[in-house]
Amino acid sequence: MSMIDDKIPDALPRRRFDWEFFSCMPLAARIGLGIILLNVVMVFMAIFGLTPYGETEIFRDLGNWAPPSAEHWLGSDQIGRDMLSRIIYGAATTIGIALSATLLSFTMGILMGFTAAVMGGLADNVLSRIVDALMAIPTLILALVVISVLGTEIYILVLVIAVLDSTRVFRLSRAIAMDVAVMEFVEAARLRGEGLWWIMRREILPNTIMPLIAEFGLRFSFAFLFIAALSFLGLGVQPPHADWGGMVRENSQVISYGIAAPLYPAAAIALLTIGVNLVVDYILARQNRSAAAAFEEQEL
Amino acid sequence: MLNLLLRRLALGVMTLWVVSVIIFAGTEILPGDVATAILGQTATPENTAAIRAQLGLNEPPHERYISWLGGFLQGDLGMSLTSRRPVADQIGFRLENTLLLAAVAAMIAVPLAICLGLVAAIRQGTVFDRGISVSTLLAISLPEFFIGYILIFFVAVHLGWLPSMSNVNARMDLWDKLPLLILPALTLTLVSVAHMMRMTRAAVISVMNSPYIEMAELKGIRNWRIVVQHALPNVLSPIINIVILNLAYLVVGVVVVEVVFTYPGMGQYMVDSVSKRDVPVVQACGLIFATVYVGLNMTADILSILANPRLRHPK
Numbered sequence: 116m117s118m119i120d121d122k123i124p125d126a127l128p129r130r131r132f133d134w135e136f137f138s139c140m141p142l143a144a145r146i147g148l149g150i151i152l153l154n155v156v157m158v159f160m161a162i163f164g165l166t167p168y169g170e171t172e173i174f175r176d177l178g179n180w181a182p183p184s185a186e187h188w189l190g191s192d193q194i195g196r197d198m199l200s201r202i203i204y205g206a207a208t209t210i211g212i213a214l215s216a217t218l219l220s221f222t223m224g225i226l227m228g229f230t231a232a233v234m235g236g237l238a239d240n241v242l243s244r245i246v247d248a249l250m251a252i253p254t255l256i257l258a259l260v261v262i263s264v265l266g267t268e269i270y271i272l273v274l275v276i277a278v279l280d281s282t283r284v285f286r287l288s289r290a291i292a293m294d295v296a297v298m299e300f301v302e303a304a305r306l307r308g309e310g311l312w313w314i315m316r317r318e319i320l321p322n323t324i325m326p327l328i329a330e331f332g333l334r335f336s337f338a339f340l341f342i343a344a345l346s347f348l349g350l351g352v353q354p355p356h357a358d359w360g361g362m363v364r365e366n367s368q369v370i371s372y373g374i375a376a377p378l379y380p381a382a383a384i385a386l387l388t389i390g391v392n393l394v395v396d397y398i399l400a401r402q403n404r405s406a407a408a409a410f411e412e413q414e415l
Numbered sequence: 416m417l418n419l420l421l422r423r424l425a426l427g428v429m430t431l432w433v434v435s436v437i438i439f440a441g442t443e444i445l446p447g448d449v450a451t452a453i454l455g456q457t458a459t460p461e462n463t464a465a466i467r468a469q470l471g472l473n474e475p476p477h478e479r480y481i482s483w484l485g486g487f488l489q490g491d492l493g494m495s496l497t498s499r500r501p502v503a504d505q506i507g508f509r510l511e512n513t514l515l516l517a518a519v520a521a522m523i524a525v526p527l528a529i530c531l532g533l534v535a536a537i538r539q540g541t542v543f544d545r546g547i548s549v550s551t552l553l554a555i556s557l558p559e560f561f562i563g564y565i566l567i568f569f570v571a572v573h574l575g576w577l578p579s580m581s582n583v584n585a586r587m588d589l590w591d592k593l594p595l596l597i598l599p600a601l602t603l604t605l606v607s608v609a610h611m612m613r614m615t616r617a618a619v620i621s622v623m624n625s626p627y628i629e630m631a632e633l634k635g636i637r638n639w640r641i642v643v644q645h646a647l648p649n650v651l652s653p654i655i656n657i658v659i660l661n662l663a664y665l666v667v668g669v670v671v672v673e674v675v676f677t678y679p680g681m682g683q684y685m686v687d688s689v690s691k692r693d694v695p696v697v698q699a700c701g702l703i704f705a706t707v708y709v710g711l712n713m714t715a716d717i718l719s720i721l722a723n724p725r726l727r728h729p730k
Contacts, residue, residue, distance in 0.1 A: 248430075251430050252705045252709075253667040256701050256704045257705075259685060259686070259689050260697055261441050261442075263442065264694065343558055344559075348686045367675075371567070378561075378568060381558065381561040385558065388555075388557070389552065389553070389557075
C-alpha cells in the first residue's frame with residue numbers, strides 16, 4: 116500500500132538550481148559571465164556611491180583630457196572630471212535604462228505573443244499585422260521620428276525602445292508558443308475550462324522558458340546598444356548625467372588629436388555586449404544539445 | 416511566376432503606404448504637441464497658435480496626411496522650420512552623399528563577404544570557421560561608433576594615412592571625395608561583412624549537403640568546380656537575398672557612421688533635425704529612409720523569385 120503511494124510522483128518535481136549549468140561552462144562563457152558580473156559590481160558601486168570621485172566633481176588643477184595617472188586611472192574628461200568614476204556612474208544609467216526597457220518589452224511581447232498563439236484567429240491576425248507594419252521601418256529611424264516629437268525624457272526613451280523591441284519578442288514568443296499550444300496538455304487544459312491567463316502561465320511559459328532566457332540576453336544587448344547609439348547621437352540621456360553613449364559623444368572631438376578619451380566608454384559598451392553574447396551563445400548551444408539528446412532518446 | 420511577382424509588388428506598395436501612415440501618425444497623433452515641442456521654453460499661447468497655423472495643424476489630421484503625402488509624391492517635401500527653406504533643396508546633396516557612401520561600402524563588403532563565405536563553406540571546420548564565429552560575435556557586439564573611432568584613432572591619427580573627418584562638399588568631384596569615403600566605408604564594411612559571410616556560408620553548406628552534389632563528388636569532380644558550377648546556381652537566390660538585406664541594413668547603419676565622421680549625409684541631417692525638433696525634415700528623412708529600406712526588401716524578394724530556377728521554369 117505504502118509502496119504504491121511512494122511511487123506516485125508529485126505533480127512535478129520542483130526545479131532545483133542547475134549547478135551543471137555553471138560547472139560545464141566553457142572558457143568563453145566563463146569570460147562572458149565574468150564581464151557581466153564586473154558590470155553588476157560597477158552598477159552597485161554607482162548606486163552606493165563607492166566610486167573614487169564624484170559624478171560631476173571637477174578637478175580644475177587636473178585640466179581637460181589629462182592622461183591616465185595613479186590618482187586618475189583613466190585620466191579626465193572634457194571638463195576635467197574623473198573618467199573612471201564617470202564610467203562607473205554611466206554603467207548604472209545605461210544598464211538601468213537598457214534593463215528596464217528589456218523587461219518592459221518582454222512583458223509586452225510575451226503577453227501579446229502568447230495571446231496570439233493561444234487565441235489564434237482574429238486576435239492573432241490583428242497583432243501580427245501591426246507588428247509586421249512596425250517592423251517594416253528600420254528601428255532607429257522610427258525611434259528618431261518619435262523622439263523628435265516626444266523629446267528625450269528617460270521614461271520616454273525606455274518606452275520607445277521597449278515598444279520597438281517588443282515586436283521582436285512578439286515574433287519569437289508567438290512562434291515558440293505556437294509549437295506548444297497545439298500539444299495535448301494545452302488542449303486538455305482548455306477542455307478543463309482553464310482561462311487564457313492560467314494556460315499562458317502554467318502550460319506555455321514553463322515549456323518555453325529556456326529559449327526566452329536566451330532571447331532576453333539578445334534583446335538586452337540590442338536595447339543596450341540602442342540606448343548607447345541614441346545617446347551618442349545626442350538624443351538619449353542628457354548631460355550632466357554620466358552615460359556611456361553620451362560620454363563617447365562629449366569626448367569625441369579630441370580623437371583627431373590622438374587622445375583616446377572617447378574610446379574608454381565605447382570600449383565599456385563593446386565589452387558588456389560581448390560578455391552578454393558569449394553567455395547567450397552558451398545557453399543556445401546547451402539548448403540545441405539537449406534538444407538533440409531528446410530527439411535521440413525518442414529515436415531509440 | 417508573373418502572378419507571384421505582381422503580388423509581391425502590390426504588397427510592397429501596400430507596405431509603403433502603411434509606413435507613410437505610421438511615420439505621419441508618429442509625429443501627429445502621439446501625445447506630444449508639435450507646436451509646443453518646437454517652441455520649447457519660449458512657448459506662449461499666441462506664438463503656439465501662430466506656429467499651429469503656419470504648420471496647418473488646425474486642419475483635421477486626415478486632410479493634412481493627404482496633402483503631405485500628395486506633396487511628397489510630387490517631390491515637395493515641405494518647408495524646414497529652422498532654415499525656412501524647402502526640405503527638397505537641402506536633401507538632394509545629402510541623399511546623394513549617403514547613397515554614395517553606402518555604394519562604396521557595398522562595393523567593398525559584398526564581394527569580400529561572398530568570397531570569404533564560399534571559402535569558409537569549402538573549408539568547413541577549419542580555423543576559418545572559428546574565425547567566422549569570432550568575427551560575427553564582434554560584429555554584433557561592437558557599436559558602429561566604437562569601430563569608427565578605433566579606425567580614426569589608429570589609421571587616421573597615429574598612422575596619418577587618411578583624414579579623420581569626411582567633410583565633403585558639393586564642389587568636390589568623385590576623385591576628391593573617395594579618400595574621404597574610405598574610413599566610413601570601411602567601418603560599414605566591418606559591421607556588415609561578418610553577417611553576410613556567415614549567411615552565405617550557411618546557404619552554400621545547405622546546398623552542398625544535397626544528393627546531387629554528393630553525386631558530383633562521387634564522379635570525382637573537383638571541389639572548386641562543384642561549388643562554382645553545380646552549387647552556385649542554386650545558391651544564387653539566397654545569396655542575392657542576403658546581399659540586398661544587408662544593403663538595406665547599410666542604408667540605416669549609415670546614420671551613426673555619418674555622425675562619427677561628420678559626413679554631410681541624410682543621417683546626420685536627420686539627427687540634427689531631431690535635436691532641433693524640425694518635424695517636417697524628420698518626417699521627410701524618415702520616409703525616405705523607410706522607402707529605401709522597404710524598396711530594397713522588396714527588390715530582394717523579387718530578385719530571388721527571378722533567380723530561383725524552380726520558379727523560373729515551373730512544371
